[in-house]
Amino acid sequence: MGDLLSLFINSVFIGNILLAYFLGICSFIAVSKTIETATGLGFAVIFVLTVTSPVNWLIYHGMLAPGALAWAGFPEMDLSFLKFITFIAVIAAMVQAVEMVIDRYSPLLYASLGVFLPLIAVNCAILGTSLFMVERNHTFIESVVFGAGSGTGWMLAIVSMAAIRKKVRYADVPVGLDGFGFIMIIAGLMAMTFMMFSGITL
Amino acid sequence: MQTDLSHYKEILIKGIWRENPVAYQVLGICSALAVTVKMSTAVVMSIALTLVAAFSSLIISSLRRWIPSNIRIIVELTVIASLVIITDQILKAFLYDISKQLSIFVGLIITNCIILGRAEAFAMANNPADSFVDGVANGLGYSMILLAVAFLRELLGSGQFFGFPVIPGFLYDMGFQDMGIMVLAPGAFFIIGLLVWLKNSLPGISHEKK
Numbered sequence: 001m002g003d004l005l006s007l008f009i010n011s012v013f014i015g016n017i018l019l020a021y022f023l024g025i026c027s028f029i030a031v032s033k034t035i036e037t038a039t040g041l042g043f044a045v046i047f048v049l050t051v052t053s054p055v056n057w058l059i060y061h062g063m064l065a066p067g068a069l070a071w072a073g074f075p076e077m078d079l080s081f082l083k084f085i086t087f088i089a090v091i092a093a094m095v096q097a098v099e100m101v102i103d104r105y106s107p108l109l110y111a112s113l114g115v116f117l118p119l120i121a122v123n124c125a126i127l128g129t130s131l132f133m134v135e136r137n138h139t140f141i142e143s144v145v146f147g148a149g150s151g152t153g154w155m156l157a158i159v160s161m162a163a164i165r166k167k168v169r170y171a172d173v174p175v176g177l178d179g180f181g182f183i184m185i186i187a188g189l190m191a192m193t194f195m196m197f198s199g200i201t202l
Numbered sequence: 203m204q205t206d207l208s209h210y211k212e213i214l215i216k217g218i219w220r221e222n223p224v225a226y227q228v229l230g231i232c233s234a235l236a237v238t239v240k241m242s243t244a245v246v247m248s249i250a251l252t253l254v255a256a257f258s259s260l261i262i263s264s265l266r267r268w269i270p271s272n273i274r275i276i277v278e279l280t281v282i283a284s285l286v287i288i289t290d291q292i293l294k295a296f297l298y299d300i301s302k303q304l305s306i307f308v309g310l311i312i313t314n315c316i317i318l319g320r321a322e323a324f325a326m327a328n329n330p331a332d333s334f335v336d337g338v339a340n341g342l343g344y345s346m347i348l349l350a351v352a353f354l355r356e357l358l359g360s361g362q363f364f365g366f367p368v369i370p371g372f373l374y375d376m377g378f379q380d381m382g383i384m385v386l387a388p389g390a391f392f393i394i395g396l397l398v399w400l401k402n403s404l405p406g407i408s409h410e411k412k
Contacts, residue, residue, distance in 0.1 A: 020387045022235040026315050081291060084309045085283040092276070124313040131306035174399070181398035188391030195386065 004145045011149030013197035017125050018157040019190055021132075024125030028158050029183055031116070038162035041116045042155025046148065048120050049129055052094050053147025056087050056130040057140055087130045095121045125154055160190065210335045217339025218346065234348050235390040237307050241364045244352030246300050250293070250308060252341025254285045255317050259337030261285075263325040278321045279312065286311050316340055351393050359384030 017023045024045075031041050061068055064086060066078040099117045103110045120126060129150045133143045164186055173182050237243045261281050262269075269277050290308050293301035301308065311317065320340050325333040356362050358381045361369035369378065383389045 022387070022390065023310070025235075081287055084287055084290070084312055085280065088279055088283055088312055092279070124310050127313050128306060128310055131309050135306055176402035177395070177399040181395045181402065184391050184395035184398065188388040188395065191386075191388040191391055192383075195388070 007142060008145050008149040011146055012153040013194055016153040016157060016194050017150040018154050019194045023128040024123050024154055027119060027123055032158050032161040032165055035162045038158045040112050042158050044116045044120055045154050046151030048095060048098060048126060049147040049151035052091050052126060053129055053133055053143045056090055057133060057143040059086060059090060060134055087127055091126050092121045213332060213335045214339040217336055218343040237304055238348060238352040238355050238390055239385055241352050241356050243300060243303050244348050247304060248345030248348050250289045251311055252338060252345055254289060254311055255341040256334055256337035258282045258285055258317055259320055259325040259333040260330050262321045263328060263330040263333035266326050278318060282317055283312050316344055351390060354393050355384045355389055
């Protein structure tokens with residue numbers, strides 16, 4: 001249990017998918033203009049990550065990993081090179097399925113998340129989490145915790161960025177630095193504060 | 203159809219400098235920054251991305267008349283993913299050490315906004331030769347930023363260039379120290395921010411509004 005908690009804390013803060021591994025920066029910059037949309041996209045990312053990470057784990061360890069097809073009579077088969085194309089297809093399909101389920105059972109949530117869901121399919125943070133999950137040899141339970149932790153970390157980063165951007169809206173930034181450059185400097189300072197958490201062990 | 207050299211040159215310059223994908227269009231830096239701690243990984247990543255960008259544009263542009271528009275994103279992703287798989291296999295076969303260091307970031311070329319963006323915006327509407335040049339140009343523009351960031355991070359962070367120490371020893375004796383922060387994530391954000399500032403201040407570039 002302690003291991004899982006520590007994995008969660010680690011993926012939220014120290015190994016933050018956005019600020020330590022630079023994944024999902026495109027939407028981090030595009031959607032952090034207001035806090036409401038940032039929160040909406042953040043929840044959508046947590047949701048999709050918590051679902052796709054274990055699903056991709058099952059598919060990888062059930063069909064693609066070296067020797068995984070032993071149950072079908074192909075013990076020497078190694079299909080792991082297909083993981084990129086499989087994961088991206090699973091992610092696109094899961095996003096579509098999640099969209100339909102939310103639309104059917106919670107129209108209110110759909111109205112607030114709907115716009116963002118298709119965007120998520122090409123968010124590098126989602127594919128990156130699945131690939132990290134394979135590379136770090138997580139178990140099934142760990143893959144769920146890692147997915148949820150990465151999503152939470154991503155949401156924390158984008159919501160704080162939206163809040164900071166609201167505060168600095170009227171700041172007097174030098175010509176040329178305003179806009180994209182300024183956001184990157186803020187992101188660098190945020191990355192420093194997130195790194196302060198390294199050294200915490202649970 | 204224009205096929206003279208100046209036409210290709212214009213596409214090249216547009217991709218490399220005037221509409222440089224990283225700094226100007228704010229696309230594609232997702233996968234760029236994590237491999238910029240060292241020059242060697244950044245060079246391999248740049249070559250891989252440029253090749254994937256060029257050939258995916260070429261293939262998608264050749265197929266553009268047969269791709270139904272409502273499933274075009276899936277087709278584009280499949281083409282790109284297949285090229286990335288080939289790249290990954292080649293790297294594993296010939297440059298195993300570097301492919302270990304690049305870890306998941308070769309795979310993330312698939313979701314790189316530049317490649318899909320060029321496929322959508324340029325390759326679907328132009329002929330194969332133009333699209334190929336456009337892919338090369340955008341790949342090179344991206345490589346330029348990536349290599350600039352990697353150069354600064356390796357030089358300031360560990361005093362090296364391609365793994366060779368370049369800061370003379372007497373500077374260390376006088377109290378010079380490597381900047382540890384450049385090796386860590388925040389350094390990459392700061393350098394990108396400052397590079398964008400520099401680029402926006404150079405003449406000949408329309409200034410990006412907030």
